[in-house]
Amino acid sequence: MSLDRDFIENLIIQDICGTITPSDKAVLKDAIDKNPELWLLQQEMMRKFQTPDVQEARRQLRESFNARDIIREERRRKRARNMRRAGAITAVVGVIAFFSVKYVSFHSSSEKVSAMIAAAGNKPRQVVLQLPDGETIALDTVEQKLNAGPIAISTHSNTLSYQSTNTNNRERATLIVPPGKDYTIHLNDGSEIHLNSGTRLIFPLQFLDDRREIIIDGEAYVKVARQPGKPFIVRLPEATIQVLGTEFNVNTYDIGVQRVALVNGAVKVKTKMDSLVLKPGMEAVTTDQGMKAGVFDASEVLAWREGKYYINDATLYEVSRVLTRWYGKTVVIDNKKAGQQRFTGMIDKTQPIEVTLDGLKLTNRIDYSTDKNGVIHIK
Incomplete structure (x- = not known):
């Protein structure tokens, strides 16, 4: 249908x-x-x-x-x-x-809206690869090798690598990582991208032009392979990152806010209003009010790669969004007063969601229940 x-x-x-x-x-x-x-x-x-x-x-x-x-x-x-x-x-x-x-x-600026909605997998909550012709492949942790349209695909340990069978293929594919998952892809130029849950990556099957360009929406850690004279461009919803060879983290989870944290190398972050060159250890935060730069704590910003998320004086509304994204379960705040309570601590993705909820229950005087549809209600 x-x-x-x-x-x-x-x-x-x-x-x-x-x-x-x-x-x-x-x-x-x-x-x-x-x-x-x-x-x-x-x-x-x-x-x-x-x-x-x-x-x-x-x-x-x-x-x-x-x-x-x-x-x-x-x-x-x-x-x-x-x-x-x-x-x-x-x-x-x-x-x-x-x-x-x-x-x-x-x-819709990069893909037809109809194609975006058509990105589907027969199995829910799977990492999905959508090919240029609209074909979708549900990826999982099982090692597999297959030929799909214009590319040869290999997966192993939550990692995708591929080779284009067409030496002049400028078409783009889309990798969708749903909530509760994370996934790594090796691009054909040698760059590596680790995608966090609830993230989408659009990338060309081959980098044939004078620059390499991808699109990220969500959160990802990017290791760019150095190719002098062929800059690497990362497009975010409201910002653009230009690099030559570096490692950095991008986060666009909050609508209207982009965070770029530079680990090493150098990047130039550009918006319609501002432009800023980052040095290692610096983070750029862009909003509709402009761009600000500051020092970031790598142990916190990059903790998601180890399955941890640090919360610092966050409301339960903010915590519920993290839980929904990390565990792939809908979390709803039913009590306005409970949602305004604040929480500081760490969420360990390797533990069941109930571990975090029980911790919130003890420290923040809240309660929770799960309805017949699997929706978690905090009250």
Whole structure:
């Protein structure tokens, strides 16, 4: 069954707003179970609705104001930005509009939206490789070698390497790492990229031009193979990184925020407004307010590569987003007061999610439960 993008967006928004019918909810669940990209889209939209202000707006939202109304309102706002809706409707539409514009403007600039939604695997929560012709391959920890379209693929120990069978192939492939997973890819120029959970990489099968260019959305550790005279370009949603040979970490999990932490070598980070050359040990943080540079703690920033995540005075809203991304399980804050509590500590990915939740329960005076759909509720 092929589902139209507008239809899928409509179902996701109805689900978020609590107006979805049981039959439509079943259709949406089936589509998300088979498509890691749709799961990521749903989680990002849900994340935007886990702030206290937006949750309050949702409670005030009229039941008759359905998802189609929201989409129609957003399109009308694009045509006439001076038009405003009052009260809770404005708050909810504003959040959805902000998310959809950020998501579609970046991703559709490099791949057709239909191709993005089509990135699917028969097995849910699998690392997925999408080839230029639309074929998808579910990758796992089992070693395998196969020929797929224009490339010869080899996987071993959560690592992908490949060779193009066409010596003049400029087409691009997409690697999608769902929540709860991490994966490494060796590009054909010798560069290595370790992708964290909930991350997407778009890369050419061969670097044939005078520069090497990839796109990353999520978090990744990049080791660039040195090729003098052929710079390596990493495009983020709102920034560009240019390197010659180096190691650095990029993080674009928070919408509108890009973090680039340089381990060694040199990189130049550029946005529409600013440009900055980083030295080892420095981190650039870009937002719509500009770019700032500072020193970063490598033991914390890079801890995800060892299965650890350090939290420093973070709210439970922020913690819930990390848990959702790391374990691939939806975590919802049901109690506004609980969500505002703060937590400092470390999440160990090698331990079950219940270990962290029990720790939160002891130290932050909260409770949690899991419903029949596997959604974890913190209250």
